[in-house]
Amino acid sequence: MYEPKAEHKFTFGLWTVSNVGRDPFGEATRATLPPVEAVRLLAEAGAWGVNLHDNDLVPIDASAAEQARIVREFKAALAETGLVVPMATTNLFSDPAFKDGAFTSNDAAVRAYALQKTMRAMDLGAELGATTYVFWGGREGVESDATKDPREALRRFREALNFLCAYSQDQGYGYRFALEAKPNEPRGDIYLPTTGAMLGFIATLDQPAMVGVNPEFAHESMAGLNFVHAVAQALDAGKLFHIDLNDQNGGRYDQDFRFGAHNYKQSFFLVKLLEDAGYAGPRHFDAHAYRTEDAAGVKDFARGCIRSYLILAEKARQWNADPEIQALLAEINAPASEGDLLAGDYSRSRAEALKAQPFDRARLGARGLGYERLDQLVFDLLMGAR
Ligand code: GLT
Ligand code: MN
Ligand code: MN
Numbered sequence: 001m002y003e004p005k006a007e008h009k010f011t012f013g014l015w016t017v018s019n020v021g022r023d024p025f026g027e028a029t030r031a032t033l034p035p036v037e038a039v040r041l042l043a044e045a046g047a048w049g050v051n052l053h054d055n056d057l058v059p060i061d062a063s064a065a066e067q068a069r070i071v072r073e074f075k076a077a078l079a080e081t082g083l084v085v086p087m088a089t090t091n092l093f094s095d096p097a098f099k100d101g102a103f104t105s106n107d108a109a110v111r112a113y114a115l116q117k118t119m120r121a122m123d124l125g126a127e128l129g130a131t132t133y134v135f136w137g138g139r140e141g142v143e144s145d146a147t148k149d150p151r152e153a154l155r156r157f158r159e160a161l162n163f164l165c166a167y168s169q170d171q172g173y174g175y176r177f178a179l180e181a182k183p184n185e186p187r188g189d190i191y192l193p194t195t196g197a198m199l200g201f202i203a204t205l206d207q208p209a210m211v212g213v214n215p216e217f218a219h220e221s222m223a224g225l226n227f228v229h230a231v232a233q234a235l236d237a238g239k240l241f242h243i244d245l246n247d248q249n250g251g252r253y254d255q256d257f258r259f260g261a262h263n264y265k266q267s268f269f270l271v272k273l274l275e276d277a278g279y280a281g282p283r284h285f286d287a288h289a290y291r292t293e294d295a296a297g298v299k300d301f302a303r304g305c306i307r308s309y310l311i312l313a314e315k316a317r318q319w320n321a322d323p324e325i326q327a328l329l330a331e332i333n334a335p336a337s338e339g340d341l342l343a344g345d346y347s348r349s350r351a352e353a354l355k356a357q358p359f360d361r362a363r364l365g366a367r368g369l370g371y372e373r374l375d376q377l378v379f380d381l382l383m384g385a386r
Contacts, residue, residue, distance in 0.1 A: 002310040004046040009282040010306050011049035011086060012042055014056040016256075017298050019288035029291050030298070035070075036077040041295075043081035045302035050078075051087040051130075051284060054121035060095060071127065078128075086132060086282050087178075087242060088125025090118045093138040093186065103160035104140045104153040104191065115160060119167055126173045132242050132282070133168070134214050135161070136180040141187030153191050154201070162206040169210075178214035178242040183223040185254050194223055195230040199237055212241030216286055217270070218248035218256055221263070228269045235277050243274070245305070246287035256287045258301050260308025264382055271309060272316035283309060315381055322386070328374045 004010050017038050021029035033041070035057050042050055054060075057074055058067045078085065092102035092114055100106060102114035122133060140157060142148050161177065168175040179202065183193035192198050195215040202211045213234050220227040234240040247257035247267065260267050274283070289301035319325055341354050380386045 001314070002307050004048070004306050004310065006048050008306075008309075009049065009086070009280075010047050010309070011051055011282045011284045012047055012302060012305075013284070013286055014038055014050055014052040016286060016288050017041055017302055018056065021289075021291035021293070023291060026291070030294065033295075033298075035074055039074070039077040039081055039083055041299055042302060043083055045299055046306050047083065047302065049084040049086045049282060051085065051089070051134075051282075052125075052128075053089050053091040054117070054124055055091040055094065058124065060091075071124070075128070085125070085128040085130050087134055087284065088121060088128065088130035088132075089134040089136065090114075090121040092117065093136075098139045100147070101137075101140045101153075101187075103137065104148065104156045106148060111156060111160070115163060118160075118164055122164070122168060122171070122173060122175065126171070126175070131174060131176065132178055132214075133175040134178045134180055134242060136182065136214070137190060137192070138182065138186055140192075141184070141190035143188035150191065157191065158201075158204060161211065165205070165207045165210050175210075176241050177211040179211065180214040180216060180219070180244065182216070182219040182254070185222075194225060195220060195234060199233065199239060202239065212239035214242040214244055215240070216244035216246065217259075217263075217267075218246050218254050218286075219244075221248040221266075222251055222254060224251050226266075228266060228273055231270060231273060235273070235279070240279060240281065242281055242284060243279075244284055244286035245270075245309070246285060258287050258289070258308070259285055259305040260312065261304075265378065267308070268312050268315055268378070268382055271312035272319065275313050275316050276320075318386075319381060322377075322381070325374070325377050325381075328370060328377070332369065332374075 014035055018033045018035070019030075020032055039050055058070050062070065092098050097110055097113060098105070100110070103111060105111050105114070125133060137157070140153065165177065179192070179198040181192055181194050181198045182190050184190055192201055195213050198213050202208050202213075205211055215227065215230050215234055217227045220230045231240060231243065245259045247259055247261040247263055248255045249257075249262045285302070285305040287301070287305060289298045293301060338357070338359075341357055344350065377386070
């Protein structure tokens with residue numbers, strides 16, 4: 001019943017299952033998992049694809065010959081397992097060269113290097129078959145606004161994206177770009193901190209149609225925002241090009257927990273939103289196993305992400321088929337005679353009619369809406385009491 005299928009497009013970042021459990025206070029608790037082994041682990045866990053940063057696969061200082069060998073071996077593992085690479089991205093945050101940002105750095109040499117590194121990583125992604133290219137500007141920010149002009153930073157970021165859109169077209173790669181927001185960490189403040197901010201920024205680019213968003217559950221939650229609403233806005237704008245599924249307990253450090261680990265209710269409404277909307281893109285898990293886990297625990301983690309999604313998708317189907325729930329929803333949305341006043345486009349006569357319409361304000365305010373009963377049914381459904 002909870003078997004993943006190709007149509008679900010479950011993917012993981014190479015960096016997720018390869019996470020070694022290092023944190024700011026402690027060293028690695030797991031051995032490095034070579035990319036080829038990560039691919040095998042993901043195939044066993046039921047994934048459809050694997051996504052990567054350039055340096056998840058090819059070390060930053062690899063020679064051309066080393067890169068060729070690594071890519072050859074990786075492709076062999078893909079062929080052996082049937083996994084695909086639908087998304088690629090650039091590591092523009094680990095190397096000390098990017099300590100003050102990549103595309104928004106004050107140093108023109110760093111900005112130029114970031115463009116070069118991204119073009120090369122786009123070449124690599126295209127070679128592996130990727131069609132989505134993610135931009136997470138982890139270092140694009142500041143600790144102090146004394147150090148960078150925020151309007152200049154936006155201008156630099158825009159110029160870089162415009163250049164790279166043109167590069168993708170010039171090479172015939174057919175990439176769609178997906179911008180990923182995060183409010184902070186590793187910078188004190190990261191520019192364009194929310195999905196909504198990204199959506200506003202996209203409209204200022206040379207080729208907005210090529211660019212959408214990659215919202216992440218943990219990142220929106222760190223900002224205290226409702227992730228389901230952020231994803232809904234992206235869907236409404238036709239801009240949900242990719243999604244980073246994971247979990248997060250409130251406004252803390254970026255926890256990147258296993259999908260479904262913490263916010264059962266939000267996760268349910270997120271899955272219901274994606275399923276009801278017919279979202280057809282990859283369902284990408286950008287999470288990692290607890291630092292307590294060994295290799296077997298990492299596999300449990302990966303399986304858990306997929307299983308939780310499938311269970312919640314089944315719950316969403318149950319919700320849509322439940323007569324009591326659907327009757328309540330029908331009641332909430334029942335057409336009232338006043339609804340006619342809202343039908344159709346603006347006209348002067350419609351405006352006049354609406355202005356003249358009497359409303360029983362006290363009755364509107366006094367009416368109970370039955371949301372307690374409905375919301376309890378969410379709990380009952382999720383806890384298996386239905
Ligand atoms: C990094 C970050 C993620 C981004 C990845 C893409 S890298 O792990 O925490 O949220 O999606 O660059
Ligand atoms: Mn992410
Ligand atoms: Mn994260």
